[in-house]
Amino acid sequence: MKYRHRFHAGNFADVHKHVALLALLQALQRKNKGLLYVDTHAGAGVYELAGPDPHRGAEARHGITLLLSRPEPQSQELRDYRLAVLRWRAEHARPRTYPGSAPLAAQALRSQDRALCCERQPQECRALRSCLAGAHRVRVECSDGYAQLAACLPPPERRALVLIDPPYEDPSEEIELALSAIGAALHRLANGVIALWYPLKDERWLARWQQSLTHRIGAPTLCLELWLYRRDARVALNGSGLMIINPPYRFDAHAALWQQELVGLLDAGQHGGSAVRALVGENARHAHT
Numbered sequence: 001m002k003y004r005h006r007f008h009a010g011n012f013a014d015v016h017k018h019v020a021l022l023a024l025l026q027a028l029q030r031k032n033k034g035l036l037y038v039d040t041h042a043g044a045g046v047y048e049l050a051g052p053d054p055h056r057g058a059e060a061r062h063g064i065t066l067l068l069s070r071p072e073p074q075s076q077e078l079r080d081y082r083l084a085v086l087r088w089r090a091e092h093a094r095p096r097t098y099p100g101s102a103p104l105a106a107q108a109l110r111s112q113d114r115a116l117c118c119e120r121q122p123q124e125c126r127a128l129r130s131c132l133a134g135a136h137r138v139r140v141e142c143s144d145g146y147a148q149l150a151a152c153l154p155p156p157e158r159r160a161l162v163l164i165d166p167p168y169e170d171p172s173e174e175i176e177l178a179l180s181a182i183g184a185a186l187h188r189l190a191n192g193v194i195a196l197w198y199p200l201k202d203e204r205w206l207a208r209w210q211q212s213l214t215h216r217i218g219a220p221t222l223c224l225e226l227w228l229y230r231r232d233a234r235v236a237l238n239g240s241g242l243m244i245i246n247p248p249y250r251f252d253a254h255a256a257l258w259q260q261e262l263v264g265l266l267d268a269g270q271h272g273g274s275a276v277r278a279l280v281g282e283n284a285r286h287a288h289t
Contacts (some may be wrong), residue, residue: 009047010060010098012266013240015067016226017165017197018104019081019258020242024161024193025108026080027248034112036155038162040145040181042102042117044124045131050096057096062228062266064098070265075258078265084108101163102128106135113137116152118145146181153188160189165197175209179216182245186219193246200227200239213243213279220281222247224255226263228272239272243279252276 008014028035049057049065057065064085073079088099088107099107102117109115115138119125125142132138141148149162162185166174178196185192200206213221227239244251259274266272 006044006047007056008059009100010049010057010064011237012059012063012226012228013197013199013237014098014100015063015081015266016224016240016259016262017242018101019077019262020224020244020255021101021163021195022081022084022104022108023077023251023254023258024195024244024248025105027251028159028161028193029108029110029113031159032112033159034110034114034157035159035161036152036157037105037109037113037115038145038149038152038160039102039105039115039117039165040149040163041165041167042119042128042140042145043100044119044127045100045102045117046092046094046127047098047100048096049098060098062268067262067265073258073261073265075261077254077258078262099131101165102138103131103135105163106132106138109135109137111137112157114155114157115139116141116148118143118148120144146177149181150184150188153185153192155189158189158191160192162192162194163197164194168199171199171202171205179209179213183216186217186245190219191246193244193248196243196245198241198243199237200225200231200241201237203231206241210243210279217245217280219245220247221245221279222252222255222281223275223277223279224259225277226259226272226274228263228267228269230271233271252278 118141168174222244224242229238256276
């Protein structure tokens with residue numbers, strides 16, 4: 001495995017992904033009944049943004065570091081996310097770190113909720129266990145997240161939020177594995193809420209697999225996309241996408257607002273934009289293009 005998230009932690013894609021993740025959790029927690037959160041590619045959990053390596057924290061300067069330097073956002077989702085990051089840093093006395101999806105979700109769990117966080121890379125998983133050592137009702141598995149997902153559904157709670165965030169070293173293979181896992185998960189729990197993160201790099205690749213969804217997934221499916229560079233620019237990562245299956249009620253309308261505000265806060269070059277569109281189900285909504 002060549003990809004190492006420690007060099008990208010806290011970048012604009014992490015900010016986008018984790019704002020959406022916490023908003024999804026909060027939407028599902030409006031009901032008192034418990035839920036299971038599953039993170040199939042949880043990584044090391046927490047990442048240092050300062051150190052001798054000049055690349056460490058560099059991308060965060062255009063992501064979480066920049067966002068925290070701005071005035072308080074208007075969107076409740078952005079305010080909640082900022083508060084979650086600052087709370088984690090304060091409670092763990094680690095002010096120059098970035099908590100990833102697993103610790104942010106674990107921090108947001110209620111007493112009736114549970115979490116399963118998976119990471120197959122041994123070194124990363126050891127770090128994840130250490131990061132989540134004090135988290136209640138959270139289980140860490142050092143194994144394949146897709147296999148664990150198949151084994152844990154349906155949960156006793158009959159409600160679940162799943163985050164799938166693969167490294168995309170081989171994009172075509174990764175998306176095929178993810179879509180197969182999503183299909184199997186929906187077969188076991190039809191009402192499960194699933195969020196798949198994907199990069200905005202190659203428009204032709206993106207169009208091909210998204211067009212195939214109508215034949216593979218019969219559940220309402222929403223795409224949230226945010227980009228800070230022209231979508232056809234030849235940079236490492238033009239933007240961040242999240243495919244959300246079974247989105248909560250009016251999640252699209254709220255996401256359109258906070259995404260548009262987030263672009264304004266992070267897009268210094270004014271080349272970016274955001275969109276909320278339906279792939280399966282309701283009519284698309286567009287926040288900004």
